[in-house]
Amino acid sequence: MGRGGRPDRPGRPAPADDRPGLAVRQVAARLLAAVVDKQTSLDGLTDAVTGHPHLRQLEPRDQALVKAILTSALRFRGTIEAEIAARLERPLPSGAASLRHVLHVGAAQILCLDVPDSAAVDLAVASAGSDPRAARFSGLVNAVLRRIAREAGRLPDLQADPRRNCPDWLWSRLVEQYGPERAGAIAGAHLARAPIDLTVKSDAQGWAARLGGRAIGRRSVRLSAIEGPISGLDGFDTGEWWVQDVAAALPVQLFGDVAGKRVGDLCAAPGGKTAQLAAAGARVTALDQSSSRIRRLKENLGRLGLSAETLTGDVMAFAPDHRFEAVLLDAPCSSTGTIRRHPDVAYTKDDAEIEKLAALQLRLLTPAADLVEPGGLLVFANCSIDGREGEDVAAAFLEARPDYALVPVAPGELEGFDFAVSPDGMLRTTPEMLGGGEAGGGLDGFFAARFRREKA
């Protein structure tokens, strides 16, 4: 049956926009445009409830394919651009943004995914044909992608040059802060798929054996790959573990024993660190300004059988009737430490955004610090690899708050992670550590500093 309920006439091709798989490619090109041209976060665009409506209309299997195309298209954007450019007689016309996105979506499938080349090419041609701004270039799309399919190697075997796949703004910052060699290793780690890390309530060795992973320290289990959804794994329904990168599990450990203590978790959602604190016996107040994220935090705690007081509100206006023995500020940041999982971050953030976020973090530290009892601890953390949002904010905070002193992380304190403690005792992870760049290796980039409020 054709559209509108009329019977299809035999021998007549189906209208182009009904072709199986075409909607997936159209949505992928549209979302790629939103990321690259409008700096929209892929997490937001692909959210199951609030994401892009065209994506949400697709079957789950097709949604997964859109996400796989976008992840590859962004992770290897530099290589894909070079492969396309090498097969163009002249540069794409200015104002041909949508044509470029169609080409990138097609090339990403050919170079990175297990999609038959012929399907990738034909659907890219149909995708261009259905877009009034790109329709007259359908022939070019066909020629370029056919040549890529015939001539190019396949990623990741095709030389996936880390420098080429790291946008200039980010590369300059990495080189300035880490030097060219480590910058290259970090950019290289961004090209590898991240493993799945779980934080377990107890018995990491036992859970590693049951789930076919490996234990890292006492509380993390690393899985290289899983079949099917994470919710299908043993221990999910009974709340034995939650997904949390091994680096993200470190900042809470800086509080030491929190059993029975009042802890304020001020940027708490979706609650990975709240869960760690609650599982360790703390009396946690979890605050976040986003009501939808607080809802997710509550669902997560519910599944895990853990409890915390949960509040929706702004740190800047938070005025509880008591102070806390410990406060965690896991502040909003550029998330450049998570590019392995969120390759869009390299294209949605820039120098100005980093400056803005660093200033916001310092602002949020003032009310956070005021909520700590004299003698209590404050941990400031975030998942940026940029020192402007880490070490510089910590230094500015200490300068502004003579009532606080840094409590350096001691050798051996973070079991197995001494390599990630800076000479002045702050935590600094970057994704090339722990075998980053290799399959099943690496960790998120994180920063954390611990301060104590002087006794009055």
Ligand SMILES: C[S@@+](CC[C@H](N)C(=O)[O-])C[C@H]1O[C@@H](n2cnc3c(N)ncnc32)[C@H](O)[C@@H]1O
């Ligand atoms: C990095 S995420 C926190 C991740 C969380 N700690 C975890 O481990 O799952 C930052 C959070 O800060 C929240 N946030 C940003 N600005 C805030 C503010 N002014 N007051 C309260 N929450 C804020 C965001 O809604 C976001 O959920």
